[in-house]
């Protein structure tokens with residue numbers, strides 16, 4: 001369970017995020033949806049202890065990230081591709097992560113298989129495509145078989161087959177009782193995978209609810225999204 005309450009972060013003149021609250025529950029895929037610059041990554045950074053909030057709370061299973069005793073076993077997160085050194089192979093990267101977190105070696109081939117990188121495991125990460133890098137980042141997030149999974153724009157760089165694959169993966173994780181929180185600026189991607197959607201625009205939450213309830217009264221989710229974010233004229237979202 002993830003519980004974010006009244007979170008605020010200002011960056012100089014920029015608004016950052018204002019009074020952001022959201023809950024992600026076990027067994028569900030929750031999508032954090034909003035245009036570029038809306039505040040999705042800022043919220044995730046605060047949740048994962050990568051930055052400090054000005055006020056409010058962001059709890060993972062009741063604790064701030066920094067108080068988790070075995071973070072990689074509790075929460076798996078992915079930001080900006082794989083985060084792996086370009087000169088390393090995927091296998092070496094995952095081996096290092098597993099060893100430094102007390103994760104059994106056997107888990108490495110399991111996650112490589114899960115993300116479809118078994119055949120490329122001995123390739124240098126520098127030779128990976130964008131989509132392969134994303135897959136490696138997801139493999140690292142799943143390494144500790146965590147109960148909570150947080151993925152920042154996980155479909156970035158994936159082709160249609162990759163997007164379909166990730167939908168299946170996210171649904172399977174949720175079906176296995178995991179708490180899955182993803183961010184996206186692409187409505188079409190989340191509409192088929194999310195149980196619950198939270199929409200952020202200009203640093204503020206503008207809507208949240210389950211997909212069917214949110215679409216009611218609108219032509220479709222895309223029309224609803226543009227209504228909430230007021231972004232249709234700018235063409236700032238998919």
Ligand SMILES: Nc1ncnc2c1ncn2[C@@H]1O[C@H](COP(=O)(O)OP(=O)(O)OP(=O)(O)O)[C@@H](O)[C@H]1O
Pocket residue numbers: 011014015016017034035036037038039040041042043185
């Ligand atoms: N380190 C920082 N210094 C200054 N401003 C920042 C910083 N990080 C984020 N911001 C500002 O906070 C706001 C929210 O940015 P954020 O990156 O969280 O948006 P986002 O929804 O993740 O966007 P995208 O979809 O483009 O990744 C933006 O106005 C951004 O310019």
